[in-house]
Amino acid sequence: xxxxxxxxxxxxxxxxxxxxxxxxxxxxxxxxxxxxxxxxxxxxxxxxxxxxxxxxxxxxxxxxxxxxxxxxxxxxxxxxxxxxxxxxxxxxxxxxxxxxxxxxxxxxxxxxxxxxxxxxxxxxxxxxxxxxxxxxxxxxxxxxxxxxxxxxxxxxxxxxxxxxxxxxxxxxxxxxxxxxxxxxxxxxxxxxxxxxxxxxxxxxxxxxxxxxxxxxxxxxxxxxxxxxxxxxxxxxxxxxxxxxxxxxxxxxxxxxxxxxxxxxxxxxxxxxxxxxxxxxxxxxxxxxxxxxxxxxxxxxxxxxxxxxxxxxxxxxxxxxxxxxxxxxxxxxxxxxxxxxxxxxxxxxxxxxxxxxxxxxxxxxxxxxxxxxxxxxxxxxxxxxxxxxxxxxxxxxxxxxxxxxxxxxxxxxxxxxxxxxxxxxxxxxxxxxxxxxxxxxxxxxxxxxxxxxxxxxxx
Numbered sequence: 001x002x003x004x005x006x007x008x009x010x011x012x013x014x015x016x017x018x019x020x021x022x023x024x025x026x027x028x029x030x031x032x033x034x035x036x037x038x039x040x041x042x043x044x045x046x047x048x049x050x051x052x053x054x055x056x057x058x059x060x061x062x063x064x065x066x067x068x069x070x071x072x073x074x075x076x077x078x079x080x081x082x083x084x085x086x087x088x089x090x091x092x093x094x095x096x097x098x099x100x101x102x103x104x105x106x107x108x109x110x111x112x113x114x115x116x117x118x119x120x121x122x123x124x125x126x127x128x129x130x131x132x133x134x135x136x137x138x139x140x141x142x143x144x145x146x147x148x149x150x151x152x153x154x155x156x157x158x159x160x161x162x163x164x165x166x167x168x169x170x171x172x173x174x175x176x177x178x179x180x181x182x183x184x185x186x187x188x189x190x191x192x193x194x195x196x197x198x199x200x201x202x203x204x205x206x207x208x209x210x211x212x213x214x215x216x217x218x219x220x221x222x223x224x225x226x227x228x229x230x231x232x233x234x235x236x237x238x239x240x241x242x243x244x245x246x247x248x249x250x251x252x253x254x255x256x257x258x259x260x261x262x263x264x265x266x267x268x269x270x271x272x273x274x275x276x277x278x279x280x281x282x283x284x285x286x287x288x289x290x291x292x293x294x295x296x297x298x299x300x301x302x303x304x305x306x307x308x309x310x311x312x313x314x315x316x317x318x319x320x321x322x323x324x325x326x327x328x329x330x331x332x333x334x335x336x337x338x339x340x341x342x343x344x345x346x347x348x349x350x351x352x353x354x355x356x357x358x359x360x361x362x363x364x365x366x367x368x369x370x371x372x373x374x375x376x377x378x379x380x381x382x383x384x385x386x387x388x389x390x391x392x393x394x395x396x397x398x399x400x401x402x403x404x405x406x407x408x409x410x411x412x413x414x415x416x417x418x419x420x421x422x423x424x425x426x427x428x429x430x431x432x433x434x435x436x437x438x439x440x441x442x443x444x445x446x447x448x449x450x451x452x453x454x455x456x457x458x
Contacts, residue, residue: 089312155217307393412437
């Protein structure tokens with residue numbers, strides 16, 4: 001029914017080479033889709049930069065809030081992919097329909113909560129002490145952007161979890177690049193105006209995001225339900241048992257994403273206390289690692305699907321090998337990225353700042369130093385996210401959440417504060433603290449996967 005894709009995934013207990021090939025085959029479309037989403041954010045930044053720094057700041061700030069919220073809520077939907085892969089691996093595809101419609105209900109509830117939260121964006125930012133003009137601009141942007149929430153959560157978020165579990169990850173590759181093209185064209189049209197369309201400036205950029213994300217989500221849903229398997233997923237009443245199982249995986253997964261996102265927000269606050277130069281250098285380094293992180297994030301999703309499918313089929317040896325393969329690939333990829341960042345830090349930062357401009361010298365030098373620290377940071381970050389995905393495939397989510405919270409905040413934040421302020425290392429100290437926290441989490445999660453997968457009969 002779902003074909004050779006699932007059969008190959010479930011039965012892949014063979015050689016290491018077969019595991020690597022299968023992992024790369026599944027990961028590639030997911031990674032390219034994630035990079036396409038990054039591309040949409042970059043397009044927004046570039047387009048808004050053409051109408052002034054105030055619009056750029058407000059649009060980038062609002063987009064960051066929106067994307068971070070989506071990532072956290074999409075963690076709550078991760079159980080849809082894990083449980084669907086488990087049921088398909090067990091040869092019980094008829095149970096996927098109930099899981100799917102229960103996931104739709106969960107996604108709709110989460111979307112309603114996020115819609116309400118974004119509606120209060122301006123007043124909340126004012127209450128947090130942001131400048132009134134910035135808070136008002138961000139609030140107006142979010143008033144428009146909130147209409148993209150159903151597409152982002154119910155459509156894209158749900159589909160990104162489910163399609164790889166069904167062996168349909170290529171749909172992401174078919175749709176997402178077209179979304180980037182639509183997004184670019186609509187940004188140009190809505191911001192600056194065109195035949196029959198008035199120039200809308202900042203609000204036009206937000207509207208472009210709403211339309212392009214809605215088109216992407218609609219396309220994914222149409223393709224899924226146009227396929228044979230999708231047509232068989234007839235509407236069904238959500239079941240309490242399914243919702244309970246989705247929540248058992250999704251709530252801790254959401255918590256894990258939230259504690260990591262919270263750490264990086266806290267790091268931004270710490271960098272901001274050091275002044276605008278430190279914050280600018282910090283944001284450049286964060287942008288650089290954000291792009292390379294998309295591949296390990298895709299490997300993490302591949303790991304949870306392949307591990308869950310193998311366990312559903314009762315093939316515990318294959319589950320262990322699938323998880324280890326994803327972890328190894330993530331570490332190797334990030335090691336290559338680390339080498340690139342270490343050797344090419346000046347050239348990479350030069351894409352963001354012109355070093356010859358007099359006002360850029362201090363920020364440029366600091367950003368180069370931080371990107372080189374980020375080279376070390378990358379390996380631990382890629383390893384931990386892949387290990388978390390493998391554990392999620394085993395439906396082990398509560399202990400990893402606790403380990404992540406202890407590592408990110410007990411080690412990472414504490415070390416960032418001590419090194420950045422007490423030891424006087426400034427922004428570099430903040431990044432070395434992040435490295436320490438991520439290394440602790442990576443070691444803990446890999447150890448837990450090795451222990452659990454071995455005890456389950458490797």
